[in-house]
Amino acid sequence: MSSDFDIVIVGAGAAGLAAGIFAGESHPNLSIALLDRAKTIGAKILISGGGRCNITNQRVTASDFHGTRKLIDRVLRRFDEQATIRWFTSLNIPLQLESTGKYFPVSNKARMVVDGLLQRCKDLGLSILTECPVQDLRKEGELFILQHPQGLTRARQVILATGGQSLPKTGSDGSGWPLAQHLGHTITPTYPALVPLLLEPSFFHADLSGLSHDVMLSTTVSGKTIDRRRGSLLWTHFGISGPVVLDTSRFWVQAAAVDKEVCLSLNCFPQFSIRDIEQWIVQSTSQRGKKTIASLLSERLPARLALKIAEFQKPNISQLPVNLLNKEARSKLILSLTNLRLPILGSRGWNFAEVTAGGIPLEEIHPNSMESRLIPGLYVIGEMLDCDGRIGGFNFQWAWATGYIAGTSAGLAVTKSITQEVQSP
């Protein structure tokens, strides 16, 4: 079977759906198809944000992303968080702001997001072909030829929106990159990002499973601290997770992948200086010296964590009265409280990563249209690109923004070429 469309979008995830809708809305007379390898559309959106879909953030800037920031900035300016809020309202999906700065649907249901996007596609008459993995893409003259198990599809313009490699069971398995590579694009090395980290089994994390608290995490690569961030850390049976760990993970994963010496250290007292902690312990020695170390620490830390850190000292000082803590042991304890080196084994990998770091370099794409600088008529959007955001709705904002730019630009390009064809004798 073969078919012809003005615009074909490969991948009907967040970015692809946005591109299709904006192309259809801005240029209603065009024939537009979305081809997706998955059986059902929207699997990743459905599980996003814990099933609630964190659609955007109250403030989105290029500094919330990793990648070439001046190009990211140009993209974000074209379709910002306010545009996203207006667009979702127009899709009958009103959003609400949470105290964390994240926007979710008022319904708190990601299902509403998928249904709203699909309904708009239907209203606009877009064709959606499922179980249609695109295996080959080539350009013959002015037309693109897409090959897939259902046959051949020809298109005037093609938008690649096949995502990255995170959570491959949703359909995003990295099979889209070779399509761009065959046409001349490069792919920077890819890594799982926003991913939980595994700790050595002998460490104490499993006993703290389920506990979360405020920390500062620092990443040091080859002796230089390259990232320091504060937020909530969640201890789990395998290691660590929670927003601050997910945001930090890309640095660890990237450095480890190229065999650099990388170290993650934990400060359980981000709100206090070392001097404050020292004074507190010294004062406690005189005021309530009979207290055990574990009990003292639990005044300022969750009790389970306080016990584990005191037990972790060599020798174990958990039951030692505070007034028997000598200066050397006190210094070691303060070091463990503020600069504890975490024995990271690795990440939980693609099946648990929320996003992909790396991809097609932004330098190969025009940021005002998302069109390839190498292949006219080809557009690349969403997570395929070498741009990844932190936790908080930033990755979806990137998907909507790049989808908007590519959809409207591809629509305009087809309309212009049709007009030229009609006018030429």
Ligand SMILES: Cc1cc2nc3c(=O)[nH]c(=O)nc-3n(C[C@H](O)[C@H](O)[C@H](O)COP(=O)(O)OP(=O)(O)OC[C@H]3O[C@@H](n4cnc5c(N)ncnc54)[C@H](O)[C@@H]3O)c2cc1C
């Ligand atoms: C568990 C989880 C929770 C998340 N929560 C949030 C959140 O709350 N907020 C946020 O901002 N971000 C979140 N993210 C990240 C966000 O989901 C992604 O950044 C975003 O979905 C990327 O959109 P995309 O359209 O580029 O790619 P995807 O959504 O991955 O879509 C790619 C599509 O392309 C299809 N495809 C792949 N290869 C082919 C091919 N060869 N032929 C045809 N089709 C193909 C796939 O089937 C898929 O449907 C989360 C991610 C995960 C995994």
